[in-house]
Amino acid sequence: MTRSLLGLGVLALASMAFALALGSVTVSPADLWQVVQGEGSTLHRTLLLDLRLPRTLAAFGTGGLLAVAGALMQVLLRNPLADPYVLGLSGGAAVGALLAMLMGMGTLIISGSAFAGAMLATVLVFGLAHGTGSWTPSRLLLTGVVVAAGWGAVITLMLAITPSYKLPGMLYWLMGDVSYARSPWPAVVVLAVSVVLIMPLARNLNVLARGAMQAAALGVSVRPLEWTIYVLASLLTATAVTTAGSIGFVGLIVPHMLRLILGNDQRIILPASALAGGTLLVLADTLARTVVAPEQLPVGVITALLGVPTFLYLLHRSR
Amino acid sequence: MSTLSTRDLIINVPGRPDGFALNMSIEPGQIWGVLGPNGAGKTTLLHTLAGLLPARSGQVQLNSRSLTALKRRDIARRLGLVFQERQDSFPATVLETTLIGRHPWLSPWDSEQGDDQRRAEQALNTLDVRHLSNRLLNTLSGGERQRVAIATLMTQNPDILLLDEPTNHLDLHHQVKVMNLLRDQAGAGKTVLMCLHDLNLAARWCTHVLLLHSNGDACWGLAKNMLEPTALERLYNQKLITVEADGAPVFVPVSF
Numbered sequence: 115m116t117r118s119l120l121g122l123g124v125l126a127l128a129s130m131a132f133a134l135a136l137g138s139v140t141v142s143p144a145d146l147w148q149v150v151q152g153e154g155s156t157l158h159r160t161l162l163l164d165l166r167l168p169r170t171l172a173a174f175g176t177g178g179l180l181a182v183a184g185a186l187m188q189v190l191l192r193n194p195l196a197d198p199y200v201l202g203l204s205g206g207a208a209v210g211a212l213l214a215m216l217m218g219m220g221t222l223i224i225s226g227s228a229f230a231g232a233m234l235a236t237v238l239v240f241g242l243a244h245g246t247g248s249w250t251p252s253r254l255l256l257t258g259v260v261v262a263a264g265w266g267a268v269i270t271l272m273l274a275i276t277p278s279y280k281l282p283g284m285l286y287w288l289m290g291d292v293s294y295a296r297s298p299w300p301a302v303v304v305l306a307v308s309v310v311l312i313m314p315l316a317r318n319l320n321v322l323a324r325g326a327m328q329a330a331a332l333g334v335s336v337r338p339l340e341w342t343i344y345v346l347a348s349l350l351t352a353t354a355v356t357t358a359g360s361i362g363f364v365g366l367i368v369p370h371m372l373r374l375i376l377g378n379d380q381r382i383i384l385p386a387s388a389l390a391g392g393t394l395l396v397l398a399d400t401l402a403r404t405v406v407a408p409e410q411l412p413v414g415v416i417t418a419l420l421g422v423p424t425f426l427y428l429l430h431r432s433r
Numbered sequence: 434m435s436t437l438s439t440r441d442l443i444i445n446v447p448g449r450p451d452g453f454a455l456n457m458s459i460e461p462g463q464i465w466g467v468l469g470p471n472g473a474g475k476t477t478l479l480h481t482l483a484g485l486l487p488a489r490s491g492q493v494q495l496n497s498r499s500l501t502a503l504k505r506r507d508i509a510r511r512l513g514l515v516f517q518e519r520q521d522s523f524p525a526t527v528l529e530t531t532l533i534g535r536h537p538w539l540s541p542w543d544s545e546q547g548d549d550q551r552r553a554e555q556a557l558n559t560l561d562v563r564h565l566s567n568r569l570l571n572t573l574s575g576g577e578r579q580r581v582a583i584a585t586l587m588t589q590n591p592d593i594l595l596l597d598e599p600t601n602h603l604d605l606h607h608q609v610k611v612m613n614l615l616r617d618q619a620g621a622g623k624t625v626l627m628c629l630h631d632l633n634l635a636a637r638w639c640t641h642v643l644l645l646h647s648n649g650d651a652c653w654g655l656a657k658n659m660l661e662p663t664a665l666e667r668l669y670n671q672k673l674i675t676v677e678a679d680g681a682p683v684f685v686p687v688s689f
Binding site for chain 1: 520525534
């Protein structure tokens with residue numbers, strides 16, 4: 115099992131090297147190695163370290179965050195169809211971001227507003243589902259789905275009243291795009307810290323996946339554990355959405371692919387999700403900015419185009 | 434060795450009057466059978482005894498300490514439960530499923546070691562499901578899954594074994610095998626309590642019986658005193674014929 119994590123780590127590094135080398139100016143592996151060692155020409159150093167590296171790291175961090183958040187949500191809701199956005203978090207973030215765009219704010223305010231919206235959505239669903247004290251995964255899921263529908267209506271309303279010249283930027287944000295990333299560090303740091311923090315809880319999550327009663331009978335304090343997962347998954351998703359808009363698909367499909375190959379031990383699935391989610395988004399973002407260069411495609415399109423056939427193949431093979 | 438006792442316990446069956454408060458002491462070496470019609474609260478009682486549901490009033494004590502004062506993890510080291518219904522949203526193999534029984538015994542950073550693995554394999558062997566170790570749980574038959582659930586409890590190895598209809602889905606041979614296993618466990622100092630629908634299993638294997646009526650009435654005591662045909666007929670609202678076979682009474686429902 116450590117071997118599969120090692121393999122995914124190597125894949126992650128390879129995808130990053132690929133992302134650094136590819137672009138409007140293609141950098142040869144030899145030149146890439148020189149820059150890694152701290153040498154190479156100024157042009158290459160600027161191109162790689164100041165332009166491509168931050169974007170690559172942002173893509174990796176975002177993909178990892180979404181995949182880990184998806185894996186956590188699936189265990190929390192005991193529902194393999196759950197993804198990081200299922201409880202309406204991306205809707206809240208989108209309303210926050212679009213509101214800032216509508217008022218003509220700068221990117222920093224847009225990011226802050228998206229994060230605030232995501233957190234508002236989290237607290238809202240938390241409060242509504244908690245209301246009467248009885249709290250089950252299906253109740254949380256229903257509350258989240260209905261609140262998400264509400265956010266969807268607000269988003270449509272905002273798009274309808276927005277002057278048309280502002281629309282393209284908004285639509286790109288809604289589709290998700292790594293070029294929005296201001297700094298890769300929040301995503302990368304939050305990802306690393308949370309994976310380390312969640313590891314001691316991973317076996318508890320394995321037991322929780324068998325149902326709340328079974329978990330309690332095996333000594334898990336279910337309620338505190340569920341809140342921890344909820345808050346953590348929300349924080350991860352909010353960070354991802356703030357970094358790169360709401361990129362779909364990664365959070366749903368990556369944990370699933372890994373379960374098909376590696377089984378459902380969260381001690382493996384969580385770190386593997388971080389690595390594989392990051393790798394997928396790095397590759398998708400590289401394609402998104404090179405396929406029709408100098409134009410760029412929304413990265414969400416690429417994740418779906420890559421992910422759908424891969425997932426169907428794995429599903430077919432596992433029968 | 435552990436004792437499970439109840440102090441004026443009223444279980445919380447929604448919409449039912451309180452009924453009769455339970456003051457029982459379930460001791461090491463005893464095998465208790467809980468009998469009663471559908472909806473009498475057998476499962477609710479089991480979950481309350483495990484501390485998974487709050488009681489309406491009174492308390493459950495594990496070795497004279499109230500369950501509510503104990504940590505879940507400490508309870509899980511002394512008391513284990515086989516549920517009547519299980520949920521498997523995610524695919525898992527038989528061996529993985531059995532190994533989660535070790536959960537209360539491992540610290541957060543530990544992973545299952547050779548000893549845990551051995552316990553799980555031994556339990557699977559006892560329940561005749563070791564050859565299924567690497568199969569996915571959802572590909573098994575109902576009886577095989579039931580045996581895996583009991584193997585998980587054996588792997589957990591608590592002092593007190595609570596089982597909700599342990600013979601559900603089992604063929605005759607495995608019903609006998611499971612009941613004998615539970616008798617061996619009681620003989621080794623474990624405390625056993627199970628919900629049953631089969632009066633004849635209760636008559637042959639249980640040392641004590643609790644009769645739970647739909648209206649909340651209850652009575653309990655030694656099996657041989659409790660398994661009176663008239664009491665059982667009142668319990669189930671069903672006429673019975675009693676015969677004797679293999680040294681134990683056999684109850685057969687009358688077909689009208």
